[in-house]
Amino acid sequence: MKTIEDFNFEDKKALIRVDFNVPLDADFNVTDTNRIEAAKPSIIKVLEDGGSAILMSHMGRPKGQPNADMSLKHICHKVSEIIGVEVKFADDCVGEVAEKAVAELQQGEVLLLENLRFHGEETSGDQAFAEQLSRLGDFYINDAFGTAHRAHASTTIVAQFFTDRKCFGYLLAKEIKAIEKVMRTGEKPVTAILGGAKVSSKITIIENILDKVDHLIIGGGMTYTFVKAQGGSVGDSICEDDKMTMALDILRQAKEKGVAVHIPVDVVAADDFSNDANTKIIDVDKIEDGWQGLDAGPKTLENFKEVILNSKTILWNGPVGVFEMESFAKGTIAIGNYIDKATQNGAFSLVGGGDSVAAVKQFGFQDKVSYVSTGGGAMLESLEGKTLPGIAAILQG
Ligand code: AMP
Numbered sequence: 001m002k003t004i005e006d007f008n009f010e011d012k013k014a015l016i017r018v019d020f021n022v023p024l025d026a027d028f029n030v031t032d033t034n035r036i037e038a039a040k041p042s043i044i045k046v047l048e049d050g051g052s053a054i055l056m057s058h059m060g061r062p063k064g065q066p067n068a069d070m071s072l073k074h075i076c077h078k079v080s081e082i083i084g085v086e087v088k089f090a091d092d093c094v095g096e097v098a099e100k101a102v103a104e105l106q107q108g109e110v111l112l113l114e115n116l117r118f119h120g121e122e123t124s125g126d127q128a129f130a131e132q133l134s135r136l137g138d139f140y141i142n143d144a145f146g147t148a149h150r151a152h153a154s155t156t157i158v159a160q161f162f163t164d165r166k167c168f169g170y171l172l173a174k175e176i177k178a179i180e181k182v183m184r185t186g187e188k189p190v191t192a193i194l195g196g197a198k199v200s201s202k203i204t205i206i207e208n209i210l211d212k213v214d215h216l217i218i219g220g221g222m223t224y225t226f227v228k229a230q231g232g233s234v235g236d237s238i239c240e241d242d243k244m245t246m247a248l249d250i251l252r253q254a255k256e257k258g259v260a261v262h263i264p265v266d267v268v269a270a271d272d273f274s275n276d277a278n279t280k281i282i283d284v285d286k287i288e289d290g291w292q293g294l295d296a297g298p299k300t301l302e303n304f305k306e307v308i309l310n311s312k313t314i315l316w317n318g319p320v321g322v323f324e325m326e327s328f329a330k331g332t333i334a335i336g337n338y339i340d341k342a343t344q345n346g347a348f349s350l351v352g353g354g355d356s357v358a359a360v361k362q363f364g365f366q367d368k369v370s371y372v373s374t375g376g377g378a379m380l381e382s383l384e385g386k387t388l389p390g391i392a393a394i395l396q397g
Contacts, residue, residue, distance in 0.1 A: 143169025
């Protein structure tokens, strides 16, 4: 795997695909700078080698049309501040404007190109557009994990024009290594904690990780499909009746593969989907009509705690309750605390995929786990066992 560490960029122009799809407020101020900070190490490496950096990214969904509200010009100042170098700006990401700006770029300088998605050819993965992008750099560095599952011009197609002059940036390399650690090289026992709302959105992940984990903890709204499938009463809990056969099949496969599956035994049930609802702790398979399970119960958390504290490698995807409501956040907070403790004891823990990161950030766990993935969809697809096109494009010669 070629990473940015394997190259020296002295006197070279590095075209870097970053993910600067950052949120802006009404005055176009960047309200979350995480993604810019995450791209900094790769940019600095190029500059310190004596090269120059050309940054390209998308922002929002302008649908192939220039859109002043989604111009990357708004963030140029913030990028300059974070990188510590005044960043120049090109009003287009291809063509004369971009090529002229690149030609004028000196060693140690940084150029930010206008939003790639102002051109419809970006998302359609157009060859000619990718070739135009490729003219802007001597090297291509992909450091945008968040879009690595898309076969877009700047994330995938452009790589073919840089046969042996392309590599992963630090951030993307870190993501790949973290996933590998969980899926292939992690120390045993390996535990996956899967929560979230629906079993249907996690089926492919479950099927893929059954070959890789020793323990599978199932929580959140998915629980009830498994419980009902086994004959339990789940009341008004979220449940996908048409996925019950699949749930039984997963349990059967897990047994065959020697994976221990841990499903909640008790839950916090509520008489309404609201923070102010009446609640009670009840066995997971004895929920009456009019009640719904919205968080993991105390016995369940004790069980989960034991598994998590004994794990050496942990993957966490999805909350075990409706964490957005304070009354049903305790289970998710407890899981975060157990993972924190396991990590302190030497386990490797990865959190990512979909909205998991929101829960982790809300409760301040981001610094307590080993790695928080920056890519929602890209992480989900990785966990499903798919080869991401943006990653494959760098690996192919
Ligand atoms: P996902 O994006 O699939 O990871 O799902 C996250 C969502 O699952 C969160 O918004 C939670 O509120 C929701 N969730 C977790 N547990 C439950 C539950 N028992 N009932 C309904 N929704 C749940």
